[in-house]
Structures are given as C-alpha cells and as structure tokens.
Amino acid sequence: MTTESTVLPDRAVARSGGTGPRKRRLTHKQRDAVAGYIFVAPQVLGIVAFVLIPLALVVYFSFHEWNVLANSFTFVGVDNFERFLGDPQIAPVMQATGIFSVFLVFFNITIALLLAVMLNRSLPGITFFRTLFFSPVVVSLVAWTIVWGFLFQDNGGINGALEVIGIDGPNWLREGPTAMASVVIVQVFKNVGLNMVLFLAALQGVPQELQEAARIDGAGSRTIFTRITIPLISPTILLTFIITIVGSLQVFAQIAVLTQGGPGISTTVLVYYLFQQAFLFGEFGYGSVLSIVLFLIVLLLTVVQWQLRKKWVFYEN
Numbered sequence: 001m002t003t004e005s006t007v008l009p010d011r012a013v014a015r016s017g018g019t020g021p022r023k024r025r026l027t028h029k030q031r032d033a034v035a036g037y038i039f040v041a042p043q044v045l046g047i048v049a050f051v052l053i054p055l056a057l058v059v060y061f062s063f064h065e066w067n068v069l070a071n072s073f074t075f076v077g078v079d080n081f082e083r084f085l086g087d088p089q090i091a092p093v094m095q096a097t098g099i100f101s102v103f104l105v106f107f108n109i110t111i112a113l114l115l116a117v118m119l120n121r122s123l124p125g126i127t128f129f130r131t132l133f134f135s136p137v138v139v140s141l142v143a144w145t146i147v148w149g150f151l152f153q154d155n156g157g158i159n160g161a162l163e164v165i166g167i168d169g170p171n172w173l174r175e176g177p178t179a180m181a182s183v184v185i186v187q188v189f190k191n192v193g194l195n196m197v198l199f200l201a202a203l204q205g206v207p208q209e210l211q212e213a214a215r216i217d218g219a220g221s222r223t224i225f226t227r228i229t230i231p232l233i234s235p236t237i238l239l240t241f242i243i244t245i246v247g248s249l250q251v252f253a254q255i256a257v258l259t260q261g262g263p264g265i266s267t268t269v270l271v272y273y274l275f276q277q278a279f280l281f282g283e284f285g286y287g288s289v290l291s292i293v294l295f296l297i298v299l300l301l302t303v304v305q306w307q308l309r310k311k312w313v314f315y316e317n
Contacts, residue, residue: 055295062288069282080289089265089273097269099180101248107188108244109237112195117225119196120203130200134193141190145257148186149173152258176266179259183267186254191247195240202236203229231314238309245305246298270294 026034062081065074084090119130136144151157152172159169172178206229214224230237252271255261261268261276268276274294278287 058288058291061285062292064285066284067282068284076285080285083286084289084293089268092265093268093270093273096180096265096267097249100184100251100267100269101245103180103184104187104248104251105241105244107184108192108195109240111188112192112240113199115192115196116199116203120200130197133196136190137193139190141253142257144190145186145254148182149258152182173259174263176263179263179267183251183254183258186258187248187251190254191244195244198236198240199233202233206232234313238305238313242302242305245301249294249298249301270297 063075063077065072065076065079115133119126119133153159154171154174158172162169170178172182210228210232211224214228219227249269250271251269252275255267255269255272256275259267261272265273270290271294274287274290277283277290
C-alpha cells in the first residue's frame with residue numbers, strides 16, 4: 001500500500017506536466033543577439049590579435065632598445081623619440097614620402113576618373129577594355145614590378161622605344177627625379193583599375209533624367225559633368241581618395257624591388273626607412289617610433305578628409 005501511494009502521485013504529477021523547475025528559454029531577441037555575437041566573434045578576435053595587441057606592443061617597444069643580435073632589451077624612456085626629432089634623414093624621407101603620395105594620388109584619381117568616363121558607354125567590345133584596364137590589379141605585385149624594372153633599365157624597352165624616335169632616354173632608376181617618377185608610374189598603372197571600377201559603378205548610378213533635363217535647359221557637357229555628375233559621385237570620390245592616400249603611405253614592394261630607396265635616399269619613403277631601421281639595422285625600438293609616426297600621419301589624413309566631407313560630399317548634411 002505504501003508503494004502504491006508513493007507511485008500514484010508521481011504518475012499524476014508526470015501526467016499533469018509536472019511542477020518541477022523548468023529551463024528558461026531565450027526570447028527571440030536574445031537568440032538574435034547570441035547569434036550576432038557568434039558571427040562577429042571571429043572578426044573581433046582577429047582585430048584584437050592582429051591589430052590592437054600589435055599596436056600596444058609597438059608602443060611598448062618604442063620605449064625600449066631591443067638588440068636582437070646581442071639579446072638585450074633595455075628600457076630607454078623617450079630616447080627613441082628624441083632620436084627621431086634629431087634624425088637628419090627624417091626631413092628628406094618625409095619630403096620623398098610627400099612627393100610620392102601627392103603625385104600618386106593626383107595621377108591615380110585623374111586617370112581612373114578619365115577611364116571610367118570613357119568606358120561608361122554601351123559599345124561593342126567595351127567589356128574587353130574594362131577587363132584590360134582592370135587586369136593589372138590582379139597581377140602579382142612583385143612580378144609586375146620586376147617586369148617594369150626591366151623596362152626601366154638603361155638599355156630597356158622604354159629607352160629602346162624612345163631611341164626609335166630619336167630621343168636619348170635617361171637611366172631611369174639611377175637618377176633621383178626619374179627614379180621617383182618610375183616608382184610613381186609603376187604604382188599608378190598597378191592600381192588605377194581598382195579606382196576606375198569604383199568610379200564606373202558610381203557613374204552608372206547617376207540618373208539619366210537629371211542629365212537629360214539639364215541638356216534640355218541648355219547645359220553643355222562640361223557643365224553637366226561638373227555640376228551634376230561630380231556632386232552625385234562625390235561619396236565615391238571621397239572613398240577613392242582615402243584608399244589611395246592610405247595606400248600611397250604604405251607602398252614598399254615597388255621601392256624595394258626597383259630602387260632600394262636610391263639613388264641616395266631620393267626614393268626612401270617612410271615605410272621603407274622604417275624597414276631599414278628595424279629589419280636591416282636591428283633598431284626595433286626606433287623602428288617602432290617610426291611606425292607610430294606613420295600611424296599618426298595616416299590617422300590625421302583620414303580624419304581631415306572625413307571632416308571635410310561635409311563641405312563637398314553631396315549626400316552629407
């Protein structure tokens with residue numbers, strides 16, 4: 001009897017659904033939040049591991065003198081920063097960096113916009129030319145630079161072509177001005193296709209009705225382009241400016257392959273000077289200071305461009 005009286009209530013409780021504690025189920029909003037955190041976790045971990053921690057280590061190393069060969073790591077305070085302020089090579093390095101960035105950005109943006117306008121047409125074979133101008137973007141950077149290095153030799157293809165028309169070409173990679181021009185040319189033709197595609201996509205998004213209305217009102221092609229097309233694609237122009245300027249401050253492979261920073265230090269930009277100090281001379285502390293300077297320059301230029309967007313970007317207030 002005792003057993004039956006014990007079992008029956010348990011069965012009754014089980015049949016009635018039970019009165020024991022239930023597991024709390026997440027709401028729909030909470031499940032969405034958990035899924036979102038799971039999806040962004042790899043990106044967050046990647047940023048922490050490959051961006052934030054290296055930045056913190058660079059700042060830490062900048063206050064130390066790290067000699068790998070002697071296996072010494074000594075705290076030196078702000079000595080590396082004082083060395084930067086008194087380094088006689090910083091002025092020409094900054095000058096070379098500025099010259100390279102200005103000419104690269106100007107020619108890259110100008111040629112890319114010109115190509116996009118020319119290719120924004122529905123003509124037979126236009127896809128071939130779009131692919132042709134974009135193809136250098138997907139070519140190996142080192143292979144591209146090596147080929148141009150052969151062309152720029154004193155007895156290379158470019159001087160050979162100039163000799164046909166009676167011009168005695170210079171030794172492009174062994175003279176200061178022409179060496180800088182050579183590096184700019186190689187980089188412009190390497191990446192101009194990317195900006196061309198961005199501009200082309202923006203141009204195809206410009207409403208044709210606005211252009212036709214302006215043409216009916218008597219506006220010429222130049223007025224339509226400057227007063228309608230340029231304002232409407234100004235967000236894309238801002239994007240290409242930021243990408244190109246940041247990229248110009250990080251160019252390394254072309255200089256390493258073509259000129260090694262020479263002749264002298266005429267093509268030694270800040271990134272290549274950083275590489276020399278840190279990895280060729282073993283001055284990791286001073287190289288960290290140069291990395292911080294480069295980071296601050298990129299950050300400053302990006303913030304300035306972002307603030308100026310309100311004055312000339314059409315879709316911004």
